[in-house]
Amino acid sequence: MSTLITCEHVDFGYENQDAVIDLTMKVEEGDYLCVVGANGSGKSTLVKGLLGLLRPTGGTLTVAEELRRTGIGYLPQQTEAQRDFPASVYEVVLSGALSRRGFRPFYTAEERGLADSSLEKLGIRDLKKHCYRELSGGQQQRVLIARALCATSRMLILDEPITGLDPSAIQDFYRLVRRLNQEGVTILMVTHDVAGVLSQATRILHLQQRALFFGTPEDYRGSEAGRMFLGGERQ
Amino acid sequence: MSLLAEMLSYPFLVRAFAGGILVSLCAALLGVSLVLKRYSMIGDGLSHVSFGALSVALAVGWSPLYVSVPVVVLAAFFLLRLRENGKMKSDAAIAVISASALAIGIVVTSLTTGMTTDVSSYMFGSILAMSRSDVWLSAALSLVVLGMFVFCYHKIFAVTFDESFAKATGVRVSLYNVMIAVLTAVTIVLGMRMMGAMLISSLIIFPALTSMQVFKSFRGVVWSSAALSAVCFCAGMTASYCFSTPAGASVVLVNLAVFLLFCLVRTVRREMRGRKD
Numbered sequence: 001m002s003t004l005i006t007c008e009h010v011d012f013g014y015e016n017q018d019a020v021i022d023l024t025m026k027v028e029e030g031d032y033l034c035v036v037g038a039n040g041s042g043k044s045t046l047v048k049g050l051l052g053l054l055r056p057t058g059g060t061l062t063v064a065e066e067l068r069r070t071g072i073g074y075l076p077q078q079t080e081a082q083r084d085f086p087a088s089v090y091e092v093v094l095s096g097a098l099s100r101r102g103f104r105p106f107y108t109a110e111e112r113g114l115a116d117s118s119l120e121k122l123g124i125r126d127l128k129k130h131c132y133r134e135l136s137g138g139q140q141q142r143v144l145i146a147r148a149l150c151a152t153s154r155m156l157i158l159d160e161p162i163t164g165l166d167p168s169a170i171q172d173f174y175r176l177v178r179r180l181n182q183e184g185v186t187i188l189m190v191t192h193d194v195a196g197v198l199s200q201a202t203r204i205l206h207l208q209q210r211a212l213f214f215g216t217p218e219d220y221r222g223s224e225a226g227r228m229f230l231g232g233e234r235q
Numbered sequence: 236m237s238l239l240a241e242m243l244s245y246p247f248l249v250r251a252f253a254g255g256i257l258v259s260l261c262a263a264l265l266g267v268s269l270v271l272k273r274y275s276m277i278g279d280g281l282s283h284v285s286f287g288a289l290s291v292a293l294a295v296g297w298s299p300l301y302v303s304v305p306v307v308v309l310a311a312f313f314l315l316r317l318r319e320n321g322k323m324k325s326d327a328a329i330a331v332i333s334a335s336a337l338a339i340g341i342v343v344t345s346l347t348t349g350m351t352t353d354v355s356s357y358m359f360g361s362i363l364a365m366s367r368s369d370v371w372l373s374a375a376l377s378l379v380v381l382g383m384f385v386f387c388y389h390k391i392f393a394v395t396f397d398e399s400f401a402k403a404t405g406v407r408v409s410l411y412n413v414m415i416a417v418l419t420a421v422t423i424v425l426g427m428r429m430m431g432a433m434l435i436s437s438l439i440i441f442p443a444l445t446s447m448q449v450f451k452s453f454r455g456v457v458w459s460s461a462a463l464s465a466v467c468f469c470a471g472m473t474a475s476y477c478f479s480t481p482a483g484a485s486v487v488l489v490n491l492a493v494f495l496l497f498c499l500v501r502t503v504r505r506e507m508r509g510r511k512d
Contacts, residue, residue, distance in 0.1 A: 051403045076399035081273050085396055088452040095393045098404050105386045131451035151404055 002029050004067050004155060004186060005050060010059035012042070012049040018057060018209075019045035025205055025214050027155075027188060032181045034197045035190045036229065037207035043190045046207065047159050050188070066154065073148030073156040073185075077163065078140070084133045089143050092132055093118055096150025111150075118146040122176070138169035142176070155186040162193060174200060194229055242476055247363055251429065251482070252472060254365040256465050257373040258426040259438055259486075261380040263464030265419050266439035267457055268395045270447070277314050277416070278436040280329040281423045284310040286432035287336035287343075289357050294347040300372075303424050310336075311416035319409075337432075360431030360483030362475060373425050380418055384457070387411070392453050430483035438464065441490035448497040449504075467493055 005027040012020040020042040027033055035043050048054040049061065051072060073096075096118070097111040119125045122142045127135065132143060141161055148156055158177070162170045170193075178200050181187050191197055198204070204220040206213040212225035220226040242248050269275055285307045292302035310332070317328050344354050356364060365373075384391065393401040394411045402408045419439070427435045446459035471486030478485075 053402055071404060074400055074403040076397060076403070079397075081271065082397065085271060086447050086451055086453060086456050087392070087396060088454075091392065091453050092396065095389060095396065095400075096404070098389060098393050098401070098406060105388065107389065134451075147400070 002064060003027070004029055004031075004064045006060075006062040008060045008062075010049070010061050011057045012045050012054055013057050014045075014054075020049065020207070021209050022059070023207075023211050025211060027186065029154075029186055030181070030184065031203055032178075032187045032201050033189070033203040033205060034194075034201040035188065035205045035207055036192070036194045036197075037212075041207045042209050043207055044159065047157055047188075047190060050157060070152040070154055073145075073151045073153070075141070075144050075148050075156065075158045075161055077159050078144075082132075083140075087132045089119070089124065089127045089130050089132055089135070090115065092143055093146045093150055096147035098151075114150055115146075118149045121149065122146045136169070137165045138172055141165070141169075141173060145176070145180075149185075153185055155188070156180070158187065158189040158191075160190055160192070162191065162196075170196065198230075238473070238477070242473070247365070248472075248476070250365040250367065250370050251362050252469065254370040254373040254425070255429055255468050255472065255486075257370075257377040258422060258429070259442075259464040259468040260461055261373075261377050261418065261422045262426060262435075262438035263442035263460040264380055264384055264457065265415055265422060266441075266443040267446075267453075267460050268391060268415055269419065270440055270443040271395050274318070275436075275440050276326055276329045277311070277318075278419060278423065278439040280314055280333040281307050281311055281420055282427055282432045282435045283333035284336040285420075285424050285427050286357055287338075287340035289427075290340035290344045290354060293354070294343050300369075300424065304421060307420040307424050308417050311420040312413070315412055315416050319412075356431075357428060358432055359481055360427075360429050360434060362429065362472070362482040364428035369425060369428075376418070376421055376425060380422075383414065383418070388457075391415075396453075430486065431481075434483040434487050437487045437490060438468075441487070441494060442467070445490070445494040445497045448494075448501045463490075463493060 003026055007023050007025050010020070010023045011018045012023075023046070035046065037043050045054065049056060051074060052063075094107060094112065094115045097107060097114055116125075119128055122145060124139065124142050124146065127139065127143070132140065135143065145156070161177075162173060165173060174196065177187060177189065189197065189201075194204075198217045198220070201217050204213060204215065204217055204226075205211060206220070206225045206229065213220055213223050215223075221230065243252075266278070269278060285303050288303035288306040289299045292299045314329060314332070348354070390401070390406055390411060393404070393406055394408050398408050422439075423435055426438060430438060442460035442464040443456065445463055446456045450456045450459050467489045468486055471489040472482060474480065474489065475482040475485040
């Protein structure tokens with residue numbers, strides 16, 4: 001197993017304020033890492049930093065060569081404008097292949113094939129011609145994951161993916177992510193729902209500007225940070 | 236047919252048709268991206284800034300086009316920045332800017348030339364406004380816009396649909412935003428004298444909004460917007476010629492009629508689907 005991302009005492013921030021301070025952690029190939037923490041604890045900033053949209057203001061961030069070449073698949077938080085966007089599922093998924101293209105104005109057969117197999121993998125092949133805005137929240141998330149897998153199938157970063165989903169769709173979603181992980185996709189998921197992901201994650205990072213905890217879910221249950229955050233559910 | 240031949244026998248009408256169709260096409264294509272990104276108000280704000288710039292240019296005696304193009308392009312940059320930084324509520328900021336620009340234009344005009352026909356035609360548009368050089372400028376502009384849509388179609392889709400994802404996959408999002416803003420600014424200045432400062436933003440907003448009612452793919456919306464904009468413009472101009480109504484307002488009313496028609500189609504479709512289920 002190789003290490004995909006290494007953070008050593010990394011700070012991320014805007015202008016003169018750091019939102020993430022002194023973070024040391026690793027993402028190994030095949031990991032299922034969940035980043036938890038309260039609102040404003042620096043989770044989204046960390047995601048931006050890992051995607052390369054924000055330079056570290058301190059420390060060293062090392063991204064494995066193979067990952068730098070293919071990039072990281074990304075599932076951003078959904079915006080209001082997207083929910084009624086007139087686009088077919090296929091158009092959305094295909095746009096994931098954009099990073100492979102440089103200046104070529106059209107997609108190749110290979111890229112179209114990639115989009116098809118991505119749709120297949122997520123079991124939404126029959127939705128190919130459907131309109132994105134007419135899908136349920138859960139189906140929309142599947143489409144966006146298919147798009148991210150078009151960019152790369154090595155690693156996915158999911159930013160608050162379950163926001164706005166109903167409980168059964170959430171369970172569905174978790175099953176899907178777990179399956180992808182078992183098929184070899186490294187997952188980094190930012191979430192509020194600690195209790196929901198504890199049983200399937202392989203690593204937990206609890207962020208509160210600084211890393212309050214980084215380790216396995218079993219250790220997290222016993223840790224001070226974990227007890228505080230999980231407190232409600234333990235009684 | 237005889238009506239068409241009669242209309243085309245006037246050189247100024249031929250110019251109006253040629254220039255107008257090209258400007259409508261550009262406005263509609265840029266409008267798809269602007270409307271879907273919830274930037275519609277930027278078009279409205281820019282047209283008012285353009286009016287202010289034109290009035291000042293007239294008062295000072297400079298060429299209106301050479302003054303207003305750079306001013307409106309600057310305003311477009313500024314409005315985009317406002318939106319990206321999120322420091323001020325952008326809809327409020329646009330309203331403030333457009334009202335102020337309009338006010339400056341009106342005060343400057345009344346202090347100097349008074350409300351001449353020139354100024355009134357900038358407000359509400361004039362069928363006579365397209366000069367030969369305007370038609371050439373419109374042709375050049377539409378070449379640039381069409382070229383951008385052909386060569387960067389997929390990137391425009393990505394940037395419009397999901398800026399964060401596009402950024403993460405290495406698309407230079409702000410470059411595309413700036414490009415769209417600059418082209419919108421030029422489109423507005425060119426189209427404004429024919430459509431009027433008050434009405435030009437409808438060329439940007441209507442075709443996209445109308446197409447969205449019925450079409451379910453981005454490609455469909457783009458094609459339909461381009462086609463609708465040209466058809467509505469021609470229909471509006473013809474109506475303006477037949478009934479001697481102002482050109483800009485006639486085009487807007489045709490656009491409104493088509494919009495309502497498309498809404499009806501959408502409702503009927505939904506009803507039918509509801510019955511099937």
